[in-house]
Amino acid sequence: MLEMNGVCKSLEKYEDDQGLNFDVQQLPGEIATLSVVVNGVEELPIYISSTDEEVLTVCHLFDINEVKPELEAEMNRAMLTMNVPMPLSSFGIVGSQYVVFGALSASSDIDELVHELITLSANSVDAIEALSDYLK
Amino acid sequence: MGQNIFQKLVTLVRGGATKAGEAIIDANAITIFEQEIKDGQSNLDKAKKDLTLVMAKSMEAGRKISGLKENIAKHEGYVEKALGKGDEALALEVAGKIAEFEGELQIQEGAKAQFDTHIKRLKSQIKDTQQGLDKMTRELTMVKTTDSVQKASQAISQNYANSGSKALSAKESLNRIKARQQETEDRLAAGEVLRAEFEGESLEDKLRESGIVEDNSGAGSVLDRIKAKQNQSN
Structure with missing residues (x-):
C-alpha cells in the first residue's frame, strides 16, 4: 500500500546504477502531495497524490495559452492519438493546464511507482518535443 | 435517473465551466446520492419483509384450501352413505355442511390468488429496486473517485501555481x-x-x-638505423 510519508522516504533514498535519483518535497495542504524532480529534468516536476483507490502522478506540460489557437483542435487530436501507444501515461487537462499523468493502484509497490515516475518524466520531455510545432 | 458522471463532465466542458478550482462535483451531490441509496436500501428491506409476510399468508391459504378440499371429499362420501341408507334428512344436513365448506373454499382461493399476484408484483419490484441500487452504488463510486481525483489534482495544480514552475x-x-x-x-x-x-x-x-x-623515434635511433643499413650493404 502506497502512503505519501513512506513514499517520500523511499524516493529520497532511491538511486539507480546510472546515478538517477529524485529530489522530493512534501507540499503543504489538506491533501498529501509530493513534488518529485527527476535529476536532469528539473523544469518538469512530477506531483504525486493519492486517493483510496489510486496513486496519481501528474506532470504539467503547458498552459492552453501556449498553444497556437488555430492548431488547438489538431493538437488535441494528435494527443488523443498518442495517448494509446504512450507507455503508462495519458494526456489530460486540469483547469487550463495540459498534463501528462499516470494512475497506479493504491496497492502498487514502490518499485512500480519508481518505474512510473521515470517513464512519466521521459514521456513529458518526449511529448513536449513532439508537440512543439503546436506551441507558440 | 439523471445524467451519469461522464455526461455531467461533458456538459460542464460544453458549457465552458471547467475553470481551475471549479468543483465538478457539487459538495452536496455525494450526500444526496448516499441518502438516496440508503432510502433505496430501506425500501428494498421493507419490500423483502412484505414478501415473506405475503408468502406466508399464501402458504396458509394453500393449506386451508387443501384442508377444505379434503373435508368436502370426505363429506361427499358421508352424503353417499346417508343416501345409501335412505336417510335423506341426514344427507341434506351433510350437503349443507359441504356448501359451507365450498363457500369458504371460494373465499380462500380468491385470497390465495390475490396473495400470489401480490408476490409476483413484490418480486419484480425487488428486482427493479436491487438493479437501481446497484447502478446507483456504481455511480456513487465513480462520483467519489472523480471527486477525490479532482481534489488531488487541484491540490497539485495549486502547488504547481505556487511553485513558480510555470514561469517557464x-x-x-x-x-x-x-x-x-x-x-x-x-x-x-x-x-x-x-x-x-x-x-x-x-x-x-x-x-x-x-x-x-x-625509444626509436629520436635522432639517435634514426642514425643507428641508417648505420645498420650501411653495414648490411657493405
Whole structure:
C-alpha cells in the first residue's frame, strides 16, 4: 500500500546504477502531495497524490495559452492519438493546464511507482518535443 | 435517473465551466446520492419483509384450501352413505355442511390468488429496486473517485501555481533540459577522451622508462638505423 510519508522516504533514498535519483518535497495542504524532480529534468516536476483507490502522478506540460489557437483542435487530436501507444501515461487537462499523468493502484509497490515516475518524466520531455510545432 | 458522471463532465466542458478550482462535483451531490441509496436500501428491506409476510399468508391459504378440499371429499362420501341408507334428512344436513365448506373454499382461493399476484408484483419490484441500487452504488463510486481525483489534482495544480514552475514556457523548459542533456553527454565524452589519452601516455612513458619499449623515434635511433643499413650493404 502506497502512503505519501513512506513514499517520500523511499524516493529520497532511491538511486539507480546510472546515478538517477529524485529530489522530493512534501507540499503543504489538506491533501498529501509530493513534488518529485527527476535529476536532469528539473523544469518538469512530477506531483504525486493519492486517493483510496489510486496513486496519481501528474506532470504539467503547458498552459492552453501556449498553444497556437488555430492548431488547438489538431493538437488535441494528435494527443488523443498518442495517448494509446504512450507507455503508462495519458494526456489530460486540469483547469487550463495540459498534463501528462499516470494512475497506479493504491496497492502498487514502490518499485512500480519508481518505474512510473521515470517513464512519466521521459514521456513529458518526449511529448513536449513532439508537440512543439503546436506551441507558440 | 439523471445524467451519469461522464455526461455531467461533458456538459460542464460544453458549457465552458471547467475553470481551475471549479468543483465538478457539487459538495452536496455525494450526500444526496448516499441518502438516496440508503432510502433505496430501506425500501428494498421493507419490500423483502412484505414478501415473506405475503408468502406466508399464501402458504396458509394453500393449506386451508387443501384442508377444505379434503373435508368436502370426505363429506361427499358421508352424503353417499346417508343416501345409501335412505336417510335423506341426514344427507341434506351433510350437503349443507359441504356448501359451507365450498363457500369458504371460494373465499380462500380468491385470497390465495390475490396473495400470489401480490408476490409476483413484490418480486419484480425487488428486482427493479436491487438493479437501481446497484447502478446507483456504481455511480456513487465513480462520483467519489472523480471527486477525490479532482481534489488531488487541484491540490497539485495549486502547488504547481505556487511553485513558480510555470514561469517557464514548455519550449523553454524543453530547451533547457535538452541543453543540459547535451552538456552531460559532451562532458562524458570529453572525460572519456581525456581518460584514454592520459592512460595511454603514462603507460607508454612507463614502458619506455623501463626499457621494455625502445625509444626509436629520436635522432639517435634514426642514425643507428641508417648505420645498420650501411653495414648490411657493405
